[in-house]
Amino acid sequence: MTSPEARTVAVWRKLVPFRVHVKGQGPAVVFFHGPWGLTWDAFLDALARRFTVYAPEHPGTTPGEPETIQHVQSLWDLVLCYDELLDQLGVSTASFVGHSFGAMVACEVAALRPSRVGKLALLDPIGFWRDDAPVVNWTLVAPAELPKWVFHDPDGAAAKKLFAIPDDREEAALARTRLSWAMGCADKFVWPIPDKGLKRRIHRIEATPTLLMWGEHDRLVPLVYEQEFRRHLTRARVEIVKRAGHAPHLEQAAEAATVVAQFLAG
Amino acid sequence: MNLWPRPIQTPHPPVWVPGSGSISTFDFAVERxxxxxxxxxxxxxxxxxxxQGYWDVVAKHGLDANPYRAGFLQLVAVSETDAKAEAEYARHVEYFYHKCLHVPPHWLSPAGNQDYRSLLAANRNPVRRQENTKELRYRDFLEKGYVIAGSPATVRDRLMDDVVKALHVGNLMLLVQIGSMPHELTLKNIDLxxxxxLPALRDVWEDEGWENHWWPERLRKPRRDPVGVA
Structure with a gap:
């Protein structure tokens, strides 16, 4: 796996410098990461074999730039920041892939300008709310318990990579801070209830070919939300990934990458 | 004619800002x-x-080290003797630390609650002790300083050495009703x-020439001890 190129693009009157990881050749794919920050992983690397992958870091999660998030005050700001970013990157058309919180953002950015979006792949997206199946508020879960909520196998390599705390004292403090801060930066646009009005806007992307991918054992965003998304995106194709929780692209990277790449290319 | 009510009070009422560990609150208080x-x-x-982190910020801003710039909360229980204090207060102190603090530790600082600098500082140097207070007993709470309890002389010395002098603090907030402590016992605690x-502590900083600018002006001076006058 070679490292992606890291490009910094400042938007929002230059107050919001997005660091974007770029790798690959072919049609553009934009990846919106989830609430625990971005790491370049096997899933993205596999996509980069067939596509030009643009993976921006959510404002505030870029190392050394925590205060950026203060300039993005609402979901509307965030959506417009991404719109400016894609303009500046010269990405006039692209497919969007989003995970969890990032999938909600992908839907919102797509709904702003549907003509920009070729296809949409949503991995365990949030964005709706059902009283009978509440989305688990990951912020109120003990940090040590997070792997159990996010992963089917909390002791597996994917869980360790995302949540492991190093032994070194200073490194551990930095890792805890990074994780907590990344969640805070996402939570700002999510809680108390992750229904921020997507249901009133999602009709704008009902014609966009969409793949809904769900980990079979998602404990955070129960599988019933797959039906919720399909009520609005009636033509969406559904793919359930076995032996995966809330992050199928991390836990079953090869399988998820194959399915997503085929969908995007087809 | 449009009348706007304006909140004016002269002199301006003193403002106290509570903090529980965010280092950015030091800046907030000092700048104001x-x-x-x-x-x-x-x-x-x-x-x-x-x-000490707070006083460093005060010094960095070139302000004087007036102890009245700081307040501290301390749990206190006084009785006639140390042994009597244990007999009277131990179960109430244990009740408080064993039963009244049922908050998951990670809820005290959920993601997004603190600014980045304070979050990093807290992760490097946790404010809260790692120990589980449910496993401690009365004598542990005294020894570790959670609670200052005992005879008047004991409480006086501990307050003076461990709080007033050690922290350089002018304003004490003394928590005198602890856990299951009943009304009458609380009155006794307050009375002693x-x-x-308190009479032995009250003037310690004024004797050094400090004035409490963070106390209502009209109540500052002249000080007449209201207790024991009758």
């Missing part, structure tokens, strides 16, 4: 020249690093505290 009050149930002994402990 208000009193910073560290609220902790862990006692003076555990607060030294944190309060006011009569036999």
């Amino acid at each position: 020249n208000v009193c910073y009050c560290f609220l902790s149930y862990a006692g003076g002994k555990a607060a030294r690093t944190m309060m 505290l006011a009569r036999e402990v």
Whole structure:
């Protein structure tokens, strides 16, 4: 796996410098990461074999730039920041892939300008709310318990990579801070209830070919939300990934990458 | 004619800002020249690093080290003797630390609650002790400084050494009703505290020439001890 190129693009009157990881050749794919920050992983690397992958870091999660998030005050700001970013990157058309919180953002950015979006792949997206199946508020879960909520196998390599705390004292403090801060930066646009009005806007992307991918054992965003998304995106194709929780692209990277790449290319 | 009510009070009422560990609150208090009050149930002994951090910020801004810039919360229980204090207060102190603090530790600082600098500082140097207070007993709470309890002389010395002097604090917030402590015992605690402990502490900073600018002006001076006058 070679490292992606890291490009910094400042938007929002230059107050919001997005660091974007770029790798690959072919049609553009934009990846919106989830609430625990971005790491370049096997899933993205596999996509980069067939596509030009643009993976921006959510404002505030870029190392050394925590205060950026203060300039993005609402979901509307965030959506417009991404719109400016894609303009500046010269990405006039692209497919969007989003995970969890990032999938909600992908839907919102797509709904702003549907003509920009070729296809949409949503991995365990949030964005709706059902009283009978509440989305688990990951912020109120003990940090040590997070792997159990996010992963089917909390002791597996994917869980360790995302949540492991190093032994070194200073490194551990930095890792805890990074994780907590990344969640805070996402939570700002999510809680108390992750229904921020997507249901009133999602009709704008009902014609966009969409793949809904769900980990079979998602404990955070129960599988019933797959039906919720399909009520609005009636033509969406559904793919359930076995032996995966809330992050199928991390836990079953090869399988998820194959399915997503085929969908995007087809 | 449009009348706007304006909140004007001269002199301006004193402002105290509570903090529980965010280092950015030091800046907030110092930049506005208000009193910073560290609220902790862990006692003076555990607060030294944190309060030193505050005084460092005060010094960095070129302000004087007036002890009245700071407040501190301390749990206190006074009886006639140390042994009697244990007999009277032990179960109430244990009730408080065993049964009244049912908050998951990670809820005290959920993601997004603190600014980045404070979050990093807290992860490097946790404000809260790692120990489980449910496993501690009365004598542990005393030894570790969570609670200052005992005879008037004991409480006086501990307050003076571990809180007033060690933290350089002018404003004490003394928590005198602890856990299951009943009304009558609380009254006794207050009475002994006011009569036999506080008079020895009250003037310690004024004797050094400090004035409490963070106290209502009309109540500052002249000071007449209201206790024991009759």
